[in-house]
Amino acid sequence: MKEVLEYLETNHDSMLEELKEYLRIPSISTGTKNTKDIAKAADFTQKQLKKIGLKNVKIHKTKGHPIVYGEWLGAKGAPTVLVYGHYDVQPVEPLNLWNTDPFDPTVKDGKLFARGSADDKGQVFIHFKVLEAFMKTQGKMPVNVKVVVEGEEEIGSPNLVTFLNKNKKMLACDTILISDTHMEGEKKPTITYGLRGLTYLQVDVTSAKGDLHSGTFGGSIANPIQVLSEILVKCKDPKTSKVKIPGFYKDVVPLKKKEREELAKMPHSDQKFAKSIGAKKTFGEAGYTTVERTGSRPTFEVNGIWGGHTGDGVKTVLPAEAHAKVSMRLVANQDPDTIARLFTDYVKSIAPDTVKINVTLYDNNGNASLSPIDSPGMVAAQAAVKKVYKKAPFLTREGGSIPIVADMQKALKAAPVLLGFGLPDDNLHAPNEKMNIVQITNGYKTVTHWFEEYAKATAK
């Protein structure tokens, strides 16, 4: 143990340089522009797994971006931990809002700025280095370890489920360990026991075969932007923020009284929260707190909208088309396919007969997940946190989606543990993404302790 932690401390600087190399690869998974960079990031990941000393290290091809796998099964009779992470990152637009190049990792005031620093290269890298430290200093790990690093998490992991189902034997495990979530603060360790699901769709409204002169035609046919606005307003109540799609809340398991009491313990101030993101005030579903709204309640959000003249100056055009990308965050027991169908049917039912409506489901539906908090992995996580932070972690539900958590839980019949080291102000999916260096070093320590505690808890 001591030697493992010393190894991580001694090699801190060179490991940080390795991580920067990882972050320099613009492995954006959405669209097709970065296919070569995806391959480069997969290759880098493979080299990391080989450096640890894992066996059967291989880049597995999929219909999309490849999955990198490696394993060490030398702990006879001990349980098996599957470490999951992803090497792909979000797009970086709008570029002008970044203070530094998103793919030129820059350390400033103890923070490492780069796309992927927190989501998720920086976090999965913690596992690479802890496993490497065990192998270099002990020549073995406390338990059996399998590592799966994919390249499509940011687009909904469309090919991982197929990979899981095809390789159930290879991937068989007792616990799934994931670092892709965040803590409440540098000194506020948090373990996430729930994640939201997701369904993501696009709505296209067309009124004519081409853009028209707004003078000659204005007032004579439906404006597709106006129609799209009407549709969006009919999806969410402006006052209560309740989603108005019929049946949307039907399968939601209501928050238990006990659970609401636990969530109320979370350190949170609406005023500080709003200030931290530059918002005038919080706003969300009537009858729930902000902590409940972001983690335990489903939402409807427009992620993007466009139509007509969006460039400089004026153009007196009556647009022929308008488009919106919308997504719904879901909670346990809501089925993404059902919700996508309810949305599609609803939009088609409320659209006026003056326009053509097209609703397309993106191939990235994800189920919500809830993890049992008394599994050996979760017990070990709480113990490891206490050793490093000298206090018990908050137990919370997080608003983001790692759809694959629910899928892995189902396919591998193993309990997930979400031991995340991000922070709320990491700017995930936004300009100026960063990871605090102290989160990485405390991450090294916590994950090291976790393996020890997990080995202890599961020793026969």
Added chain:
Amino acid sequence: MKEVLEYLETNHDSMLEELKEYLRIPSISTGTKNTKDIAKAADFTQKQLKKIGLKNVKIHKTKGHPIVYGEWLGAKGAPTVLVYGHYDVQPVEPLNLWNTDPFDPTVKDGKLFARGSADDKGQVFIHFKVLEAFMKTQGKMPVNVKVVVEGEEEIGSPNLVTFLNKNKKMLACDTILISDTHMEGEKKPTITYGLRGLTYLQVDVTSAKGDLHSGTFGGSIANPIQVLSEILVKCKDPKTSKVKIPGFYKDVVPLKKKEREELAKMPHSDQKFAKSIGAKKTFGEAGYTTVERTGSRPTFEVNGIWGGHTGDGVKTVLPAEAHAKVSMRLVANQDPDTIARLFTDYVKSIAPDTVKINVTLYDNNGNASLSPIDSPGMVAAQAAVKKVYKKAPFLTREGGSIPIVADMQKALKAAPVLLGFGLPDDNLHAPNEKMNIVQITNGYKTVTHWFEEYAKATAK
């Protein structure tokens, strides 16, 4: 007369080549990318005026794009006609919807395809050639002529009023002749006696200092796209299409019974109209016909909208900003500044306190205009049309705005005549703009007759 018409017929082909040269100049007035092309188009215009044989031909600088002027004042005792047109054109996006390069004029099936072919280079060019024909064959014109060609019509003519007021003496005239409108069909001559005004604004909604992760933050603060949609829906009733801005209709002069009867004579079929633009059906203000809606009633239209992720694939972002460009077409007696103020006040009054709202007025307000149909110029126009088309023209009000018509009418105290040769399917402000060649040749004849008729009607 005969010689003038013969000159125009004999030189048809070489004149078409000259027009193509004019159309090859991408003189887009919006934004700042085409400043050099604007200068090139002004220079081309100047050469045309010199070729006619006009005196005092000069490119007049303004704070924006220059104005080209020339005059011939050799008809002692005769009235003065001021010919107005514009050499600037609309932007060409989306380029992928053009069948040919917008700045590579292409004749196909008797149609000349190019940006500016109908709006307005192709139409003002008719006047250049008719005046040239008079001078080359007669050595004089039937009346005094002044020509003003500006380069900012498509951005609302922000500097022409200053030019008019500074040069009232130079520009003094009895009639203003403009070809920048359209006829109902190749064999359906139409004279426009009314034009709509315009006010154009931008609404910016901001909820946070930067884009946020829709998982971590979704449900906790206002979504600016959702708020913008709510605002747009509150501006126009989805069912009646009535503009809901308080006071919007207050100053509108109601359509007279007699006027509605005249407009009802216009050749129009809602079904054919919708089919021609690829729309499922017409839609507009309750209680009015399509002809009335497009020419005689004010409208509210969204010209463009954007916010969040508008690129390929999915991005689970909660946008920090949303933007819309909106414009209102106005009718006689509505003051653009007043309407802009009513809109701004209304938007600010209905916006929720969860976001920051910014409303910006573009500098291109324009007044609506109505022309007396019994002025000598209008009488001459009706007579000229009858000579060429063997039938009386329809008298109508057009939906587009040439804000400067109202301004010129006011500044120069002269009656405007709108003798347009475009057609309804010319794709103004849209991809594949075109002008039918027969409209140009009939335009030559009609304008030639107009000068003769006008000289006759005003002879003492």
